[in-house]
Amino acid sequence: MHPRIILSSLLAAALVLLQACAQTPPQEAPAKAEKAPEISLNLPTAPHCDCSASPTHDYTFLDRGFDSLVAGDYDEALQYFERYQRLEDSPESQWEAGVSIAYIKSLRDAKLYDPGASRSSFDSLNRQPWQSMDVHPRALLLRQSLQNTLVLQRRVDTLEVENGSLKEDLAKREETIKRLRELTLGQKAGAP
Secondary structure, eight states, rough: OOOOHHHHHHHHHHHHHHHHHSSOOOOOOOTTTTTOOOOOOOHHHHHHHTTTSSHHHOOOOHHHHHHHHTTTTTHHHHHHHHHHHHHHSSSHHHHHHHHHHHHHTTTTTSTTHHHHHHHHHHHHHTTTTTGGSSOOHHHHHHHHHHHHHHHHHHHHHHHHHHHHHHHHHHHHHHHHHHHHHHHHHHHHHHOO
16 A cells, blocks of 8 residues: 555544544533542551551650760760750650650769769659650660669669678777787797
8 A cells, every 4th residue: 555545544534533522522520519439549557557647756856866875975965855855845755855864964974974963853753654654665775774773873882881891890800810819929928
């Protein structure tokens, strides 16, 4: 076949299609009362996940503080924890920041080292109902670390008292032994 014949046939077919489209009546739009069907995707979801709920805490500064704490930058960690404490106002976030700051105050290498203030803050925070709060797991680890430190410090204090008592007993025994030697040696030296 000749290319002109093919081209003419294609144009004729296109004209027939255009004419058919022009002659079909337009479809009516759906009534406003009819609602378009909702499209649902069959995607897997996490069990018990309420995706519409917004997160209750913004852990950004808290997480940065933990990262700085792990890196050994206590000043930077303290700044992040204080910023988190200023920006978040829930009891949980105040507790998390408070425990984190108390932990930094318990570290000898921190500029803010103050074991008395750390213990006082920790005691106050420990009286709050932290067990029923939804708090960051790392904050719970810091709390447990502070608790362990307090238990160990009490044990050290008890051992120091016992050690002092043992030192006194030892000094008394040494004095007694010294006097016995003097008496024994004095009698032998003076005996005929």
